[in-house]
Amino acid sequence: GIQVEQSPPDLILQEGANSTLRCNFSDSVNNLQWFHQNPWGQLINLFYIPSGTKQNGRLSATTVATERYSLLYISSSQTTDSGVYFCAVGRGAQKLVFGQGTRLTINP
Amino acid sequence: EADIYQTPRYLVIGTGKKITLECSQTMGHDKMYWYQQDPGMELHLIHYSYGVNSTEKGDLSSESTVSRIRTEHFPLTLESARPSHTSQYLCASRGQQNYGYTFGSGTRLTVV
Numbered sequence: 641g642i643q644v645e646q647s648p649p650d651l652i653l654q655e656g657a658n659s660t661l662r663c664n665f666s667d668s669v670n671n672l673q674w675f676h677q678n679p680w681g682q683l684i685n686l687f688y689i690p691s692g693t694k695q696n697g698r699l700s701a702t703t704v705a706t707e708r709y710s711l712l713y714i715s716s717s718q719t720t721d722s723g724v725y726f727c728a729v730g731r732g733a734q735k736l737v738f739g740q741g742t743r744l745t746i747n748p
Numbered sequence: 749e750a751d752i753y754q755t756p757r758y759l760v761i762g763t764g765k766k767i768t769l770e771c772s773q774t775m776g777h778d779k780m781y782w783y784q785q786d787p788g789m790e791l792h793l794i795h796y797s798y799g800v801n802s803t804e805k806g807d808l809s810s811e812s813t814v815s816r817i818r819t820e821h822f823p824l825t826l827e828s829a830r831p832s833h834t835s836q837y838l839c840a841s842r843g844q845q846n847y848g849y850t851f852g853s854g855t856r857l858t859v860v
Binding site: 641673675726743 | 781783785787788789790791793806807836838840848849850851853854856
């Protein structure tokens with residue numbers, strides 16, 4: 641099956657800093673999503689981005705499908721950005737496979 | 749934004765009890781999924797359904813069972829809860845045209 645690897649596993653930053661999270665995957669996919677899991681366990685869909693670039697406020701994501709990676713950018717971090725960020729991929733009707741997550745901590 | 753609902757949000761029960769975790773969606777999605785997750789860890793698929801009367805086991809072995817009698821409803825049942833079942837359970841759905849998944853808020857289960 642498809643393997644998903646996220647880096648870094650942990651990231652600690654000061655408020656206002658920028659960050660880049662990476663997701664590598666082992667096979668071609670046509671579904672890639674980035675999720676943010678908040679401290680209450682809720683999984684929030686950030687981007688559905690099997691290819692290309694998208695932006696939503698301070699967050700943006702880029703997927704280079706031919707090179708099998710995706711990047712999530714967070715600019716001007718806020719404490720509410722803290723939590724675990726998951727990348728998940730799938731192909732066709734196959735099930736979504738999750739990476740192990742990046743735990744982001746934003747200190748005030 | 750998400751029209752997928754899970755109840756209860758938190759549940760503490762004794763060993764040996766039978767429980768049902770509810771999941772409903774109002775988006776008319778055919779595909780629904782149950783994931784199990786220990787706090788802060790990766791998600792593991794335990795059950796999925798591609799439509800009414802269709803259910804399959806996922807990648808992670810689970811003692812739970814599911815049913816899909818109506819498109820909008822995908823409950824998960826544990827016949828006899830054990831402390832090893834303590835975890836968070838997340839329900840998700842997706843439609844035909846858009847492969848993106850939408851998740852419910854989850855049920856955090858503690859078996860004592």
